[in-house]
Amino acid sequence: MKHTGFRLSRSGISLILIVLCCAGIVVFPATGGERFISGSPDLSATIRGANEFYPATEVNVPVNIQNSGLIQYVISQPNLLTPADLPNTAKLMTVQLFAGGAPLTVLSDPQMVGDLMGGDTLLVNFKVRTNPDAPAGTYILPMAVQYTYLAHADQYGQDTLQYFYETRNVTLEFPLKIKPEIILQVVSAEPEEVNVGTEGFVHLVLENIGNEDGTEAVVVLSPVGNSPVQPVAGSVYVGDFPMKSDIDLRYKVSVSGSAEPGTYPVNVSVNYKNQDGIFVTSAPAVVGIPVKGKIRFSVVSPPNQVYPGTQDILEVTFENTGSAPVNSAQARIYTQDPFTTLDDVSYLGDMAVGETKVARFEVTVDQKATVKEYALDSEVRYRDALDNDQVSDRIPVPVDVIARTGVMALLYNPYFIVLLAVVIIVLAVLIRRMRKQRKG
Template sequence: MIPTLMRRHKGRIIILLLVLAAFLVSPAFAGTRYFEGSPNLTAYVSGANQFAPGSSIQIPVVIKNTGINTYYEVASNIVDRADVPTTAKFVTVAMGAGNAPVVIKTDPQMIGDIASQDQQTATFSATVNADAAGGTYTLPLNITYQQFSHVDQYGMDTFQYYYVPMNVTLTVPLVIKSEVIPEVISATSDNLVAGADGYVNLTIKNIGSFDGTKATVQIVQNDDSPVSPVDSNVYIGDFPAGSTVSCQYKVAVADTAQNKTYPVDVVVNYQNDEGDMVPSQSQTVGIDVGNKVNFAIQISPIEMSPGSKHTIQIEYQNTGDTMVYSAQARISVAAPFTSSSDVAYLGDLAPGQTAVATYQISVASDATLKEYGLDSEIRYNNAIGDTYVSDPMKVTIDVQNLTGLEGIISNPVYLSLIAAVIIGIIYAIIHTRKKH
């Protein structure tokens, strides 16, 4: 029965045996031995690769292994190796600055193994120099790794692998944008003091590599600086690389400012190659500010009696750090005082200089006996012709009933009576002489 069945299905049985034999000798059940091949590493910057001068940047570098195994053997008596010659083992990547105007801040990085047709990314932090010229630069990329060499087999399951150290230096491009970069060559301020307006003079150079057009130089208040612009923009037109311009700005200084240097930011707005108006990187410059204009008064104690008139003299001193021009002093009188001359011209006063003002003051006859305080102030011009008024200064007058000769002299009623008596005596003497 069985031989009969075998003869009937002889063809099918032969085919089945051939298939089984093919499976028994198939490479799927065999190992691979590689005779040659090595890693082939390439590198490029991932994403945007254009950076501005003065910026802090991240440079993502992709390292790819394109090595291919071209000569190998597959056999049933070969055990697969754990590593192959085309794998880069224990890869370390270090980036240098080369000739690029950048500072690389990241230390060498270990990125592990890179098998054939695989890739890894290493990101490096860097800073572009503030005065970097635009252009394309190359950054050296030093890559060290271990490459599989060969393996020794001891028995059926013991292997010893051997590796060789490898080192390769690649380069990646870095593009720095061409920009206008302002540098303040000089900054001066003429008689700029707290609580007043004044002018700031700037000389600015384009140290960038781009020729700006339709350029405007702008000053901006720096955070909480007491120096703020009144006129903030100066149009300069073309601003070629390497050129220098001078600009003047009117600024205001807060009353709280002290005798010190305060920051002001400078920005150039210009038209780029695409026709867009763009701002340059900001530059900060120091502006010298003097103390607020102040005055002090010197005056002897003033005592008056009700109904009297007194000529007083007040010495005013410029105690500030700057010259004042066309100064006028004024004393403010109120009841029970009156004055026929309450304004006095002092002229120009340099720092530390003094001037004397004279006033005629009268006190009402019904004035209360006490000490009074009158305000005095100075109206003046600064160096640019703006008018200011000083803080008020106090003039103290003590109204009391004066006795003795001082009381008689200071009282106009007594003075009138004395004058009448003197005139009468003179008249009597003259009349008597005429009779004789």
């Protein structure tokens, strides 16, 4: 009986311990953890928005990088520790875009873009420049991506995890489309009588170096900002404008009179119907127009010398000191006190650059004119190479009013004239008396 009681006592104790252990688990649960036994990053790339770009442009290409990596199997146990990183997270990503076989240049350097968790998307921007002669078509751009991910984690005891990371290098690809377009290249730009303050012509030779055959094309010349060169008639219809073809055009332009000699910009572009039947405008090409100096005239003769109280002919030699010949030139003089004239215009005729012509003006000098040098204003009216009526800037004409000397000074001295008259009268009276005395 004692032996049997002892055995029952031991069984009872075991049962009590089991119950207590179960009760302990219920009352004091251990913190559960997870172990991931599958999953890794799965990356892909696409261009955000339209993926069509024109040749000869510098553009920003926005690229979406998507991580589609999933976790398929997870073990969850009370005694497991959960890793801080997920195995499908791409960590410390570095991306670099390459041109591959596409006709473009990548201007952006490699970029560090950080971490990308599974199911998320990251936007990366790349700056590229498409080639001017880029053929139309769809091109595949490669993008190198390097990242680190959690390969697995080992647990030691109840509170220690050791992480094992691996680095992967992958190449993602996405399409980019080059759209067809006319691209203008200026083969030559030759001015014809383009001078400051006048009108002239610009002779342009343009080539379509793009990848589009345009139809119903109109080539437009337009001003650039405050350029003094302005088109007078800026549109020329050329019709068909196929790839690799040249066109020869002539535009009339005007140049501001306040400009200086130099080369000034204008834009040239083409409006045309593309292969989709839509009218579009090409990117403008900048043309430099050489502008010669203003047409000018100078007086190269010495000052005319005149006397007070006389009527004289002023002979003035004008020289074309500008950069272009003129036609039907005529000089005009503007008198001022003490000068007057009834003949203020003198015809010069055609004048080449550097040629001189003599103008003659009849002027009257007041008797009370002060003896000194005067400067009379003059101008030359002429016709330019396009037969436009033009007027030069004012040109000073020096004139010296000088005093008479010697006998001439006495002859034009009023007091001397009066005295001389008195003497002549007295002599005449004396001679008459002497004749009467001889007769008597």
